[in-house]
Amino acid sequence: MEGSAMKSRLSNRIRLMLVFVLFLALPGVLHADIVYLEKGGKVEGKIIKKDSDGVVKIKTIYGVVEIQEDNIERIEKCESVFDLYERKLKETPKDDSEARFRLAEWCREKKLKTEAKKHLKEVIALSPDHEKARTELGYEKTDKGWQKKASVKKKKTASTTAKKEKSKSRKLARKKKKKKKSSKPAKPVVKTIRAGCNVYLLWCTKTKEAAVIDAGGGASEVFQLIEQNKLKLTKIIITHGHGDHVAALSSISGRAKNAEVLAHEKAPVRGATRKVKEGDTIKVGTLTLKVLHTPGHTPGSMCLYIKSGKILFSGDTLFKNGLGRTRSASDRQMIIKMIKEKLFVLPDDVVVYPGHNESTTIGAEKKHAR
Ligand SMILES: [Zn+2]
The missing domain is CATH 2.30.30.100 (SH3 type barrels.)
Structure with a gap:
């Protein structure tokens, strides 16, 4: 039995x-x-x-x-909304306005605003009288044909001077607010997208320049955040060459054609446009990220430190309650040495954003290591 x-x-x-x-x-x-x-x-x-x-x-x-x-x-989790979109786009015939409209509707549901708008415009190019597409694009049917609602409104209100004055003073108030805003020091903002690895979107509040740190997935979420916050993605930084940190690199860099792709000179990252080494600095708007080469998990692993914001992106070197996996005893010795000499010397209140799992602080990890 x-x-x-x-x-x-x-x-x-x-x-x-x-x-x-x-x-x-x-x-x-x-x-x-x-x-x-x-x-x-x-x-x-x-x-x-x-x-x-x-x-x-x-x-x-x-x-x-x-x-x-x-x-x-x-x-x-592999297929992001963006992957799905790419597939749908391939499957939708270019000359079928109804199919194109359905694609636009799908994009709208998935909050791919730019894509939705693009496809709606295609629909009205194919069939100019497509009522639903026109309405969604903000057109109104007038005796002179389809016209943008905004321009119709403008004509209606142009005659009233009182309203004009009101908008003028509103504009002035907005300008004042803007001035106040720009005199504040730049702050780093970090958003975490949990995909194949932790994908971080970092941006400078002053210039709205943004960087993606590791690209393991979540391309659609990244671009949603970029759109919502009106950011400009200028850098994609890869902490090391493992597959789960680069899975979405081509789809992200493909949509941000002018963004540099940075990796350590010893990290095999396909598509990297700039190689960095220990002590190099990377600018994201007014923020400065310092490269700390921390081999052990891989020979080309690096961490990125923002001194002014007290932030460390630690890749797969340092995690909450532990350190990255190593393949040999000597690699393990190396990663421990790097953590002690380059990370544990940072202030205790530095927030650590690791490649996987939750964030932590240098102080908490020092305690844990004891
Ligand atoms: Zn790794």
Whole structure:
């Protein structure tokens, strides 16, 4: 009885192994979640269920695979809205105004405002009398044909001078407010997007210049934030060359054509346009990020320190309650040395934004290391 149970368990295991090999041989067949296994390898598919007893069910193109949670290193949610959009865009015929309109509606639902507007304009280029598209773009039907609502309104109000005066004084007040704002010192703002790794959007409040730190996913969220806050993405900084930190690099840099892509000179980052080394500085508006080369997790790992804002981006070198994985005893010695000599010398109240999991402070990690 026991023997046959063991046999069937073994054959199950072999079947699973086979599936893994197949997936390794067919990378990127299915754009969905990627489940990285503790012992290496990965399974691509859609996570459909996580049982209370710790079994994760993944729908793959070969059927449903079950994996015990303990065997999973981490899970990467892969298809972002932007990936989906790219796929939909390819599938939508260019000359079909209705299909183009449906695409625009989908973009609007997903809050891809720029894309939605672009496709609405395509719709009215194809069929100028498309009422819904016209309305969404802010047109009104007048006896002279379709006209932008704003211009219709302007004509209506132009005659009343009182209103004009009002708007003048409002403008003045706005200008005053702006002046007040710009005399404040620049502050760094950091937003965290949890994707394949922690993707950080950092910006300078003074110049509205922004940088993405690590690009493991979340491209659509990044660009939503950029649009919402009227930012200009000028830098994409990669803390090290691991796949989970660069998975969305091409889709982010593809949408921010003028942004520099920076990585350490020892980090193999495809698409990097500028290599940096220990002590170099990177400007994001009025903010200065200092490069701290911290090998150990990888030879090209680096941390970025903003002294004025008391912020450290630590990549996979320092985490909350621990340090990054290493492959050998000497690498482990190296990462510990780097943390002690370059990170633990920073002030205790420096906020640490790591490559995965929650943020922490230098003081808390110093205590933990003791
Ligand atoms: Zn890593």
